Amino acid sequence: MLERTQQKYGRSARAGLLGATACVAVLFVGAAAQAEDYNVGPIHIAQAWARTTPKNASSGAAYLTVTNSGTAPDRMSCAGSDAAGQCQIHTMSMENGVMKMRPVEGGLEIRPGETVTLKPGADHLMLTQLKHPLETGSTIAATLQFEKAGAVKVDVPVLAMGAAAPGSGAGSGSMMMEGHGNQMMMQGGKH
Numbered sequence: 325m326l327e328r329t330q331q332k333y334g335r336s337a338r339a340g341l342l343g344a345t346a347c348v349a350v351l352f353v354g355a356a357a358q359a360e361d362y363n364v365g366p367i368h369i370a371q372a373w374a375r376t377t378p379k380n381a382s383s384g385a386a387y388l389t390v391t392n393s394g395t396a397p398d399r400m401s402c403a404g405s406d407a408a409g410q411c412q413i414h415t416m417s418m419e420n421g422v423m424k425m426r427p428v429e430g431g432l433e434i435r436p437g438e439t440v441t442l443k444p445g446a447d448h449l450m451l452t453q454l455k456h457p458l459e460t461g462s463t464i465a466a467t468l469q470f471e472k473a474g475a476v477k478v479d480v481p482v483l484a485m486g487a488a489a490p491g492s493g494a495g496s497g498s499m500m501m502e503g504h505g506n507q508m509m510m511q512g513g514k515h
Contacts (some may be wrong), residue, residue: 360429366394386449398469399431407464409453
């Protein structure tokens, strides 16, 4: 009987330990996926994130929200990233059923009191000449340059390939995009 009681409590203790370990792992992954907020002058940057890229991808995208609480407009550009040879802000437009990406010349204007969200299917940070694939659970860095407020380095958590923006519903569908001298079909959400 003593043996059976020890086995019973031993299994319960192991199950409890496994459950506690699983909870800690979930908290760790959730914390790693949350982006930090950044301030540079009157500019506030929040909810930076990127999606995992396929192993042989030469480009990827990152997204974030920028608020200008100042009294003057400012212009934002991407000065660089540790994950890519080049980082630019791109805009997207639909032309004849084809989604076209183009770099934003002179930086993206953020007017006073305005919040601009860089998101899939719209303006975004374009990371080209990737040095390595963007992997789920990792973090990349991007340096944003503001014409008036200055520069700020932003850590960007990489979410799963089909992930939606933090705090929003999942994206779906597919679209054809043209940019960088080629065309590509994006599925499972927007670029």
